[in-house]
Structure formats: structure tokens, C-alpha cells
Amino acid sequence: MTTTSLRKLIAGSSIALGLAGFGTAAVAQDEGPIRVGILHSLSGTMAISESTLKDEMLMLIAKQNDAGGLLGRKLEPVVMDPASDWSLYAEQARDMLTGDDRVDVIFGNWTSASRKAVLPVVEELNGLLFYPVQYEGEESSENIFYTGAAPNQQAIPAVDYLMSQGVERWALLGTDYVYPRTTNKILEAYLKANGVADDDIMVNYTPFGFSDWQSIVSQVKDFGSQGKKTAVVSTINGDANVPFYNELANQGISAGDIPVVAFSVGEQELTGIDTAPLVGHMAAWNYFMSVDSDANYDFIDDWVAYTGNDQAVTNDPMEAHFIGFNMWAQAVEKAGTTDVDAVKDSIIGVTVPNLSGGASTMMPNHHITKPVMIGEIQDDGQFSVVWQTPTTVAGDAWSDYLPESKNLISDWRAPLRCGKLDVESMTCEDGPGAE
Amino acid sequence: MSTFKEQPARAPLRGRNIKLLLCLLMAWSLSFISQSVFAATSSEPRALLEALDTGNFQAKGVAAQAIADSDAEQKTRWLQALLDGRLGKERRGERFYIVTDDSGREWPIIDAITFEDAGTGTRRTVDIFKINNDLRTQIEGLLASLSLSAGDEASRLAAARQLIGEIEADNAASVRQMRNEEESDAVRQPLDVALALYDVQQGDAEALDTLRGNLDTRIRNTLVPIAAGDSPLAAEARSVLDGIESKRVWYDRAQTLFFGLSAGSILVLAAIGLAITFGVMGVINMAHGELIMIGAYTTWLIQQALPGQPGLALALAIPGGFLVAGAFGVVIERTVIRFLKGRPLETLLATFGLSLILQQLVRSVFSPLNRRVTSPEWMQGAWQINEALAFTLNRLGVLLFCLAVFAALWALMRFTRLGLEVRAVTQNRAMARAMGVRATRVDMLTFGLGAGVAGLAGVALSQLTNVGPNLGQSYIVDSFLVVVFGGVGNLWGTLVAGMSLGVINQVLQPWVGAVLAKIIVLVGVILFIQKRPQGIFAPKGRTS
Amino acid sequence: MTTQATLSGRDRSRQAFLSRSTLVTSLVLIVGMLLVLVLNALPASNALHVSGATVALLGKYFTYMLLALAVDLIWGYLGILSLGHGAFFALGGYAMGLYLNAQTSALPGWQAMMTYFPVAALMVLLAPGLLALAFGWLAFRSRVTGVYFSIITQALTFALMLAFNRNEMGLGGSTGLTRFYELMGFSLSSEGMTVALFVASGVAVLLAFWLCRAITVSRLGRVSLATRDAEARMRFIGYRVDHVKLALFVVSAMIAGVAGALYVPQVGIINPSTFAPLFSIEVVVWVALGGRATLYGALLGALVVNYLKTVLTGAMPDAWLFILGALFVLVTMVLPQGIAGVIAKWRGRRRAAVRPGQREASA
């Protein structure tokens, strides 16, 4: 780790220059504990979302160790705090992936910006990163495994559901950053392809942490009072949600009038909101805490026991880490080593049970298959699942609804090994296959 | 669980709702209606509940209707439990349960048919019947028609209001008859509007007069297609629409002004404490936001201590938030600020450190997650003036609270001994001291006061936004901006600056969007400061 | 106030470029850089080997030191407290980011010109420089001073953050610019490049340090100190205070821009969070901690705080903010002149300069 090398540097400077010529035997890679890096912010603005994931990873690792570890070796967590600072994410990822005490895998990140910061580092140093959060897609890295939802695993099915409920007008509200922008671009294209007129789509962006929702909510109210059934598709980010829902409730917009379907509001976000006025508003995820399966009940029991908090909630990114961790563990068993290249090859096709009673498979594009669910908010802060895809949906790295990416696919299997393959021209734009 | 493709459109449901509305209107003949329109079927309770055990929400709707139509004596309780998500079936069993308390992980349950105690259940053992939005609306209607309140004036009024735009040929006559039999003027009025709208749709230009100036959007929506033609009716409809539109514009302006003032009141509340510590004492308090956060957390704690009484808790939180944040302020002043007298920039560094500590403290003590603060009844909903103008109560409450805090603070500075001493110390420390003012005590109290007011801002913010460790951070930049824009050391300046920034922002928002509006406001303030380098209320006069 | 006796002898170094502190600082920088290079060249098996990651980390520290230097030049010597210097840093970074992006893919519109290194290098200086020129011209001309100036710099960087977050800017929205592969034809991921960037950053720190030193020992430096302490007086003896401020502000912004440009290839990303007011405040904290109005103090402050951040976020992720926060509080209260003040004291030599702030206390 860099801290240790810095200490060495200081030691080195106290000894006279170049005097120290003695070497030490390199530590063999396949001995000692397997090191699992956890790169989630524990302070700063993202701590609110990410710190639970750190705890969950510690729980999963402890459980794995109780079951005998992996390949007969114990797992050892390496926790750092990138403090919601993107450059620290990159710095700490580099730190984790260099030196004798290099980690074998990293579970981490929440925001796209932080993932983009870490991406070049894990590619350069050939690390493994499991990213557990729904994101905007349009990316596929050889070294990253996307266990959260791609837009086709969340946004598009949610819109399908609303259309089936008779919704004809669409207010796309989002926080002004890449995920909402890309998702809304995809949704707009999708809605128009389904015959929705331009006038029936309203798009609005607000800054991070926005709280003065009055005029926007009243605009939406106006937009929704034109006689057609209207719904809000919300990609509003974290902190802005509480004032948004408060304003909705106070302006008297109930789920019966204008339902809101959110992509970034889960059980954890609801713990900070009084949900009584919000009953019936929706969220689209791949997992809800209320999902009816024994795997889920076991997981919740474990989580409650681990945190010692009777009220502890679980959410979708936690399921993503659960799946990701189990996939990685299984891939390591299969490969018989933690060697990154071996694991990268062996993990494709690995299938593990997910928490909703089915199974998820790692696809060649490093995304996984998941069911998509729509949940309605209940007054106890939980979601009640009102609809679910009959089968799991495979994550699509490159959206079919955007003109610039509709011909692109990603396939990291041996002969192709390409993250950005144009299927028309059969040219690879990114990845080892490009050469 | 069904996929959405199996579900047909919603039309039948809507038709059923109209029927419900009509029966709600007929107060006096409720029992007659419920027996004649929906002939009651008597069937075995088990079978009624069994029908709910389906993944198809439409089938569930039919089952719920069947329960309502049945003569089962438990039907109200069943429907209520279904609505609350507390009715369920034993997993891998045949019994039906009602959950009496679903707050924990182990629920006390009773048998749904006999209402006998059935021990406890968990998610694993009880399969709760789920409902969705449409079903919820339907069950609420069913419950209303079953309840004793059905037929009283309030529910008749509500039903009448909902009829606007829903009258069709097959029910027009019966509505007209009901209108004539209706005794209450209040209920008759919306019925008149509904009927007039129907008449206009049938080509009756006379009926338009009833609609003139009515701001209901359903009227506008119905009239817009009618106004599109060349006929005299269309021309008349256009003039009615124009009248509605111009009336609406004024209400919209009033609404925007309210939005602006309420947004401004938050800025003022967040900044006014800073106007004291920074404006009066010259302390650049970067931990100001965290003091706001402390006020918000105090509200939460008091609410935790008084479960079920959010109103009382909020009332107590006002002095509570003030005192707790004020106490923190006094401690900060005594331990840190005091030693940095006359070094304003170094207070920036020290208080920045303090803000990091306080934030992390909250994360360690209360967890990094947001806390849930419920609003009391009287802070929820809106005060509806008319269709176009409504004052949301929480915003209105915060606006009034802000003005009250400002007035109190102003009076304190103007009329009390402490205020006099504060002003004396600010203007000439040495002189004040020579005249017997205990400057150190005044400093402590001033900082405590500023911190306490920040705490009050936190109490107010807890009603509007997240209560979490990041709460304070998001207000610090805005707070400083407001104080500087208003003119450092001037309470009135802070009020005017905060309110005008709020209004400008809300006026711009519909035009350019929230992000650009914020950017424009920021750039505007920058340029304004060039014009008036000391803010709106610059201290004038000879400075030497 | 310090005793008169100690101040009666003139501190000759104040007008000489090569003072002892300049020599020591330069020497420490050069020797430190060479040491790192030598230790890095050792085989990896050697206990004293310094890894590429550490070199990259030190390179990043260098860019922070450069930024701290820029802030100290105007805050320490001219009394202008900018709480928005992160904006200039970020602009330099974006200019470099565009250039790096242009190496692998064609950029649209005006951005295409960033393909050429000389243009990009010019933009690294021009973008922050012109912004500082426009902003400073407005502000200094109308005599916006003190805390008013500080707050509007904060508003500036906040507005820029919001603007750069917008996708319409064509600069990657909130994700910013990333996926850099090549710099001047060399792969960014090679260890050679890491070392080269480290050296470049170190040399930049050294040059900027000398530049700042040259400015502060010149008559202009005395003019700026005088402006810091008695701005009105300077006007009455005929100095165009606004010009002096504007010139140094622009120079400072350009140094910050260079820092940003060197930062980006080493970190691999630039995004709008660099514009966040909090980052700019942090930079001021580095300078204050190191010792305001001493150039080496600014360098030290940036190094110490960031090193602590690196160590503590890894070693005690749950408690590091307590430690850092407490450090800031303690330093202000116990060491009002920062680390540099301790060093000066330790060397038994009082700083000749009267610190701002002490002046008010003594008056």
C-alpha cells in the first residue's frame, strides 16, 4: 500500500542515498489471505448511500470466512474512505492495486463519476471492480463487472408498465448529471418510438441537493391536468428527493392522480421520509426488501443480526453486491486461483441465486441478468411489488434506443474480447480485440 | 403474478367509479342503492377472501367488490385491512389473518374470519395480499360508500366536485335530478358547473355563462376543443377561455410570488444566524451549517421522545433547537473563537475544522443515513384559495416562522439591553468596555444567539428537507452569499437579500430551468456586488 | 508584539532572491525529487523501492502544492482571499483533459483545436488567466475587497460547477473528462510516464516557487505587501492598486491552471466537483496550516494535509475527519502562524514580516 511505501520513502531518505541495497524475497501471490478491497465513501456527501455497502461487504466476507474462506484461504477486507472525492477514489484504487499487499478484487463506488475515475486505474493495473449501482450504461470495461441495472433493466420496463396502466403524458424529472440525462435520452427515444407526441413529454433538470421544488411540482401538476393520464419518471438523486416528495404530498398530488416512478429511491432513502402521504408512488428496481423469497428472508435475518438493528433495511445495491460477491467467489473456486485474468475468464456464465428467488448469470458483456420489479411505496417505508418481469432481463451495456450506440455490443469472451463492437462494420472500438 | 399485457384499458374501472360517485351523492337512499344497484350476494366468508388470493389485480378488484356487495359482517374490516396491507393468508396453509401491528419484524395477528388472536406471524409465514394504485382507489371508494359518513355533506361535496367533466349522456338526467333535490348550496354549486359543462358539450352556449371565470382545469380542458371551431359557440367559448386565462395569469403571479417568498424565507432563516455571527462579530463561521444541522437533529430527537405527537414535538423543538444549537455555539465561542479575536480569517480555518468534526460526529452517533421527521397535521397539505392558487402549509408555516424569528431578532437588537450592548461592542469595543460593558460576555451571548438562530433554521428545515449529516453543508454557500448580498452587519439587508434571491430564482425557474436559474442568480449577485461593493444596504458615510 | 530589539536589525533576505529559506526549500525539493527517482529506479524487490503508485501520489501532491502557492501569492502577500481558486485549477484541468481526450478521439466543434499541444498548453494558461482577468477587472475596479471578494469568488466557482455539470457544455457533464490514454504520443499508463509527470510537476513547483519568490522580493512584492496592509494609502501615493491586484491575481490563476493541467493526467479524471466551493476552502486551509505569507509554508501545508488525508483515510476510515478537523482547530489556536511559524521559531529567527492580523491586535 502506498502509505507503507511512503513510510519506506521516509525511512529511505533518513538512510544515506543508495546505501540500502538489500532486497527481500517477494511474497508469493497465492499464500496468505485473499484481500478484498472495499472502496465506498464513509464520509462526505455519498456516505449516506455507500456506508451501508461497506458494512454489507464486511458481513459477506465474515460469512464466507465462517464457511471456510475461499480456496482454503481466509478473506481479509481492506477498507478505505474515498470521502466522496473522485480523485481519492482513483488514488485509493491505485493504492489497493499496487504493492505486495495488492487486493485481489475491489467492491465499490456508487456514482458514475467515481466509477469513471477508477476505471482507468483498474484497467491500467488490471484489477477487478464490482460496481453495484444502477447506472446509465454506454460503458463496458474489461475490468469492471456491473451488477447494478443498466437502463434496459430498470427504466424501460418501468415505462412499459406505466404505459400498460394507461399513462399517456410523461414528465421526466431528473437531477442534472449524466445518469438522468442519459436515461432520459433513452426514455425519450423509446417513448417517441412508441408513438408518444413531443408535447406529451416534459423534461426538467434540477441541481444536486435541490430543495425548492414548489414551482416545478406545480408545473407538473399543470402538465398533468390536461386531461390525459400523466406520470412522473424520476431520476432525482438522493438528497433532493425528500423535499420533492414533501412538495408532492403538500400540493395534493397523490399516486392516484400523478404517480411517480423513481429509479433512485429505495428502502434506504425512504427511511428518511415520512411515507404516509406517498403511498402508491412507485420505484423500479431489481430487488425490494419486501420480495417474497426464503433467500431474501435469510439475507434480511443475517443483516439484522449483523447490524444489531431491528429496523435495518436492505436495498437493491446491497443485493447487487450480494450477487457480485457470490459470483466472484464462485469464479475464484472455478478458476482455482484469484488471478485476475483467470477470474475474468471463469466468471462469465457463472450463475448464482439472487435474493428474489431466481438466479442471476454473468453475461459476456460484464452485466448480469436480473428480474425487473415495480414496487409501490407503503406507509411503513417498504415497497409492495405490484409487477415483475416474467423472466430475468440481461443487462445491455449499449442502449438500443440511442442512435450512437444501437449497433454496439460488448463481448469479453476469448476470441472477441471487445467492449465496444460495432456489429454492422464488425469493428472493435475498445478493448484488446481492437488491436 | 401477471404481466401487464394481460390487463385491458382502465375504462371499466372509471365507469364503476362514476357509479360510486353517484351513490355517494344520494345520501338519503344509500341503503336502497346498495341493495338495488349492486344486488347483495350472500356467500361464505372463506370464499370471499379466497377470491383475493390472486396475483391479478383486476381479479382482486372484482373480489373486493364482491366483499363490499356481500352481507358478510366483517366486510368493512376486511376492506380496511386490505387497504392497509394487513390482510393476508397463511403461507402454505389455509387460514386468513389480519395483522394488527406491522411495525416490527414479528407481527401480532388475528384470524381474519373469527377475529380471534392467532399469535404472531412474520413475512415468512403470512402472505400479505398486495394492492396497487387502482385497487387502492377502488377500495377507498368502497369503504366510503360503506361507511356511516357516506352521504353527509362533506362526502357529497367531494363527490360532486369529482363529477365535473365526467357527466355523460347516460347519467346526465339522474345528476340533474339530484341537483334539484340537493339542499346544500355548497354541493349544488359544483353540480351546476358539472351540468353546465355537459350542456356546453351538447352545444348550449347559454350554459357558458356559468363557467365564466372558473379556474378548474377540467373546464379549460373541455372547452379547448370546443373553442377550436368557427361556430358562434366556439367564439363564445374562446372568450370564456380568454377570461379564464387572464384571471389565471394573475393567480399564477401570486403563486410564483409565494413560491419565491417561501424559497427566500429558507435562505433568510439559514443566513440570519450568520448575519449575527459574521455580520456583527466578524467571525467567518464555517460551522454555521452544522449548527443548522444540530437544530434539525434536535427536532428529530424530540420527536423520537414523543412518539405520535409530532405537533407537540415541533412546538418543543423551537425552544429546544434554539437552546441546543445555542449551547453548542457558546461552547464553540468559549473554547475556540474567543482565542481568535481580531483574526477573522483564522476563525475560518478553525470553524472549518469544527464543521468536519461535527459532521462526522453526527455520522458516528446517528448513522450517515437521513432521519425521518414527520410533519404535524397542520403542516401538511395546502390552503387552497382556488384552483390556481394554493399555499402549501409547510412552506407557509416556514415563511411565517421566518418572519417571526426576524421580528424577534430585530426587536432583541433594537430594544433590549443585550442588543444595545451588542451594537456598542460592534461599534467600538474599547469604548464599550470602558463604559462597563462586559465585552467577553457579550461576545459569548452574541455567538450563542447566532448559533441558536441557526438551530431554529434547522427546526424549520426539518419540515422541508432531509435531516442528515450533509444538511448544513448545502446551505453554507448560499448563506454567506445572502449575508454579503444584503450588506454585512445589516439584518434588514439579509431579509431583503434572501427574499429577493428567492423570488428572482422562482421567477426565472419556469423559463430557464432550475440549474440555469441558479447560475443566473449567482452571476447576478457577482455583478451586483461590482455595482455596490458593500451589498444592498451598504454602510454609508465617511469612513476614516 | 515582538520586542523591538529583535526587529531592529534588517532582515537582508527580504530583498534578496536567494535567501536561506529559498535555498533550503529549493534544495529540499530538488533532493527530494532526485531521491524519489533513485528509489524508484531500485528493483522492486528492494525494501527501499518506491512504487509507481507512490510516485504518482507524490506527483499529485506536487500539483496541490502548486495550487497552494498560487493561493498564498495573493492571500499571503496581497491580502486577497480567494475562496474560488479551485475554479482556475479546474479550468486548467479541463483544458488538459480536452487535449488528452483529443489524442484518442476526434472532438467536436471548437474543441477540435485542443488536439494540438501548443494550443492546449496555451489554453491551460489562457482559460484561467482570462477568467481571472475579467473577474478581477470587474471586482478590483469597483473595489470589492475583503470578505465580499471572498464570497463572490465562491459564488463564481459554484456557478461554474453548476454550469460544468450540464451536459450541454459538451464537457462530459458530472462525469467530466476521463479515459485518457496518451500524452504527447506516450502511453499514460506506463511507469515512465508516471515518473515524467512527477518530474514535470516537481519542476513546475520549483519554477513557480522561484517566480513567486522573484515577485515577492521585487518592489512589486513590497507594493503588494503595502497594499495588503493599507490599500487606501497606496492609492494616495499614486499606485493603481487595482492593477497590482489584477496582475497578481491573473498570475496566480495561471499558476493554478498549470497545477490543474498537471493534476489531470496523473489522476486520470477531471470533473465539476473540482469546482466545488469546499475544495477551494480546503486549499485555503492548507495555506493557513502551512503558514500564510511564507511561500515554503504554503508548500508544506499542502503536502502535510494531503499526506495526512492519504494515510488517515486508509488507516482509520471512520475517524479521520475527527483527526483532521481537530488538527485544523489546534493549529489555528496553538500555531497561529502555521507550520512555517514553528520552523521560524525553532530556528530562533523571528520572521521579519509583521503578520496580518497581529497588526490589528497591536494597533
Place this chain on the structure above:
Amino acid sequence: MSGLESARFGRLRELARPDRVFDFMAPAQSPVDVRHGPILYLEDVSVSFDGFQAINGLNLTIDDGELRCIIGPNGAGKTTMMDIITGKTRPDTGQVWFGSRHNLLALDEPQIANLGIGRKFQKPTVFEALDVTENLELAMAGERRVWKTLLARLDHEGQARIDEVLETIGLNDERYRLAGVLSHGQKQWLEIGMLLMQRPRLLLVDEPVAGMTEPEMHRTAELLTRLAGQQSVVVVEHDMGFVRSIARQVTVLHQGSVLAEGSMDAVSSDPRVIEVYLGGDEESA
């Protein structure tokens, strides 16, 4: 001028003989045009702050080479008048001309200073972080542009001038001490020294002897009278004894306008002056 008066000032006039004036004190080349009359001309100047009429229809003319004392009770508008002349405060109405060519209302402080108007403040303001020599160096007439100051070196001539001024103001032994640690009187002298370095055509001196000892006061009086003739000097002072010792022409300000003007004797016998100033406010002087 009465015979009595000329006898009193005889010794001073001796000192002030043009050939006794050191050449370093000669004003720098100033573009001011005094061929057509006075060097400073204020006509009907008024200014108010928040309703307080600080200057009210003030008319004042200073001739080239004149030494003028301005007296008046507190709040009479003396400092505000100086602020207006030096460009710090803009009057609401009126005209201010420097010579017959320069309209001072169109210029800002540095421009006015560079035209050759120097000012000494009531509260001594010197650059406390710089030493005495550096203070003088900055005040030295010469190039003020940023780039030039960056490259400027203190040349031999400049050093010589600094030495001479140091000698004059008696701070030779303190030349390398920080201005911030000087005594109050020394700061006053340093500020006067800075004025001398500026070599202005017109000196505005606000309470030069406040906080000075008796001998220092004498030295100041000597210096100011010596300067007059070559330069025009306007002194605002409370100390009547000091005013009496240097004044030839005295202007009394009251409530923002001129109450009386004339020789010290004439003014001090004016009943209006006695009423507003000499009578009521003697102890404050």
C-alpha cells in the same frame, strides 16, 4: 501683514529662504497649470451622507506656493474636504480644479496623487510590514506601473534621496526597523517623509502634530513653512498654538462651509468664529 506678525515669523522665514531649501524637496515635474491663478479651486462643493450635510456650498481657493491652515470644530467637514480633493469622496455638486487644467472630479485617487497632490492622514498610516526605507522607497516619485515596479531597482540617486529624507525626518537610526514597531510620533514623521519623497505640488496635511512632543512640533512647523513657497501646503489642525506658529492665511470651516478667512489675528477676533469654535470648543484642541 502686520509688523508684529512679520517679526514673529522672521526666524522661520529665514529658514524658508528658497536657497535654503534642499533640492530634493523641490516638487517633481507636475503637469499642473498655474499660469492663470490658483493651484486649487473648490467652487460650491456640497456632499451629504445619509441626510447629513457634511460639506455645504464650500468655496476655497489655494494659491500656488501658499501655506494655508484650515481650522474648525469637529464635524466641520475638514477631513471630508480632503477626501473630496484627493478623490476618495465624490461631491454631490460643485467643482474641484487643480490648476486650470485638471478637473479633479473626473479623476481617481492614484491619478490625483500622480498629478502631484500628496496627503498625510490624521491617523498615521504607514506600511507596517515594511521597514522605514521601504516605506520611503514606495512613496518615491516615479514609475507606478505594475511591470515597472516588478523590475524596479533602487538606483543610486533614489538611495541618496532616501538618505536625505531620512536625515530630515530624523529616522536615520531606524531605517531598517519595521514601520509597525515605530512610536506614534515616529510614524507621523515617517508619513511626512513619505510625502516628501512624493514631491507633490500640493500637500494636504491632516493634523500633523497630533501626538508629538513640543520639540517635534517645532521641527514640523519649521519643515512645513520651509516647504511652502516651493509647494502649496494645506494644513488641517486642531492645535491652535501650532496653527498660530505657522499660519499666514487661515480658513475657518463650520458646518461644511467657510465661516471666515483671513490672517490668524483677523480670524481669531471674528465674533462668529469665537462663538462656534474658539469659545465653545477650546478644550478639544
